[in-house]
Amino acid sequence: MSTVQHRLIDCVTELSIDRSALRLLYRDVQQELGHFCGIAGIFSLDPINVPEQLFFPLFSIQHRGQESAGIAYRRANETVVYKDLGMVSQVLARYLDRDISSHLGIGHVRYSTHGGNKLENAQPIHVRSNKGEIALAHNGNISNSRAIQKELFDDGSIFQTSSDSELILHLISRSRRADFHGALVDTLQRIEGAFSLVLMHNDTLMAVRDPSGFRPLFIGTKGGLTVVASESCALDILHICDYRELKPGELVRVDSRGRHHEMLSKQLPTRQCVFELIYFARPDSTVFETSVYSSRKRMGAELARADGTIGDVVIPVPDSGNSAALGYAEQAGIPFELGLTRNHYAGRSFILPTKAARKLAVRMKLHPIRDVISGKRVVLVDDSLVRGTTAKILVALMKEAGAAEVHLRLSSPEIRWPCFFGIDIPTREELISNHMNAAEIARAIGADSVRFLSIEQLQRCLIQPSDYCFSCFSGRYPFAVPLADAQLEITDAVCATTHTGNTS
Ligand code: SF4
Known part of the structure; x- marks a missing residue:
């Protein structure tokens, strides 16, 4: 931190002004709209340095969230998670000079306002559940989260974060479907709103785009390597030329047996976020096939x-x-x-x-x-x-x-x-x-x-x-919102x- 920054902070301390309020004020000036998150996932048939390889796509989508960064990867049948507050270069540079052999990992960059800028809200979220080990990274916002959260809370659930993403894991765990895949599909029928997801379930990579397709999500392949990411620029950085956007409502499963695609039964009119094109996505990206x-x-x-x-x-x-x-x-x-x-x-x-x-x-x-x-x-x-x-x-x-x-x-x-x-x-x-x-x-x-x-x-x-969705201009939402x-x-x-x- 520079001398000027120290002096500014000292000045604030002397004035007894709430630092977090001031930080928000400063952010008002820096950037008036915030994106919630960016996600990435990698599956490789051959062992590769997955944490290092995740660094690059996450760095490419840093503009989608600058408050925290994190990865989860499989190593020796265990899931390792590392996440912290800060930019990708601060949090994940530690993996650039390590040789970690793995075949599966996911990553996340986060913008903090929803749920607050706390480490507990950083992703991926990792749990051991009755459906196996699950790690989740979420881009979007579940619009019926309050109702679901209240129901689960009243029913005795304990929440570790104030992020709506945790609900997905609760619903998977509580699903009557015994198998993970069935429980995930069950959960995806229940939640509404925007959810581009990457998940690790034991040794399987899953990727989902919500039925309205609010947020973009790409899948690319190169030989035995599969990469999923929020924007095409994150695949370009890994020299992956063979990629496409997941369709709204598409679920992809990748494991050692191959790649499997299916469509969720819930069909909704497509409502891609027009602000991705106006402001959020990088200009060198192609999103929504544009x-x-x-x-x-x-x-x-x-x-x-x-x-x-x-x-x-x-x-x-x-x-x-x-x-x-x-x-x-x-x-x-x-x-x-x-x-x-x-x-x-x-x-x-x-x-x-x-x-x-x-x-x-x-x-x-x-x-x-x-x-x-x-x-x-x-x-x-x-x-x-x-x-x-x-x-x-x-x-x-x-x-x-x-x-x-x-x-x-x-x-x-x-x-x-x-x-x-x-x-x-x-x-x-x-x-x-x-x-x-x-x-x-x-x-x-x-x-x-x-x-x-x-x-x-x-x-x-x-x-x-x-x-496309134009709700923030028109006030006409595609479905009920709170x-x-x-x-x-x-x-x-x-x-x-x-x-x-x-x-x-
Ligand atoms: S266009 Fe729709 S999804 Fe995008 S910012 Fe506006 S309300 Fe949100």
Whole structure:
């Protein structure tokens, strides 16, 4: 930890301010939406260094969760688990210079808000049960977890974590089906929501994608090697070229006898998370059989089509706005400039106590290049607007750097509703689009105009729009979700007062 970081922490200690609250405040500035997790699994017919091989795909999907990392692998008929708080490079680098022979392992990277940033919530979760030894890594969010948890708790179950993933293991263990496979299928019929899973059961690797297909999950093979991972970039890093996405509702079992695929009997309309394409997945990944990079460029171009020529230069908020800004610039015929420099060393490992310091945090991460901004009408492109905190600071930075006008363009519709399928979205109260329309937001953040991509425009950018979830924009969920009463009250208030529409 640097001297500056120590001084900041000392400062917080002196002020007797709650550190965890400040850490969250800092995260608000760093990243306004959080992904819950990324997963990977490996099965090899020949013994290989599985822990080392898991390091690389997990490192590739680090963007899906930065709070904890972990692996579980088989060795001499035992399951070994190692997990800790921290990034993959901190937690799992210990395996890069060890020679561990194994044929099976799974891994996980985690974002912490659901269940808290505690070691007990890190995954994989490992249990010895009446169905054998099981290790589980989960990406997603079980939307009926509260009801199931209450039922199990009332029935005497003891929970070791506050994560919804543990429920899956409870349900498997309590299933009346005696065999693991039957108990797993039983459990998958019971849970709802988003669940891409990798499991180790004794010496078998299992992978499942939920029937709605909210989160992506890939399987790739090379000879006797099978690799499963959240994104295609995690397979690319292992030079696995022969891969495909699991179908929604597909269950794969891999063991020494081969690979077996089946479809769960529960059939639901496909509802892939459109935010994977807007923001979460890496631009060099292909998810939902679509190039993430090209999708983002189409979203930017769609924004530009609605705008006409309103600027002299298009500047992305790096890295999330890069591809959409390129698409915007190409469509509008306006120069694209990297007018904001991102400091890649500005991590999340320190805390900042005051509003002024939070502004400094944005400056430390993103800094404008005066030469390309001064005197220009700037079209500033980002992926989404959540609380508006960062946008306000960025617009101020642009104006300080001499921008004549700043027009903020978002390559997603207004976010107004929570997600129950694996994305951490702030409460409805905190979402700026629940309180203001685009013109009001522009005034509030000091921009000359603000424009969002509409749901219809976004749908035009997708190859099969009916296969996607848009619930956080529309409030129309694919099935019943536990919206709190308080949130519904806000809904009514917002419906009565909020007007939609863009300004320009
Ligand atoms: S509600 Fe939004 S973030 Fe959640 S799965 Fe649907 S599109 Fe994705």
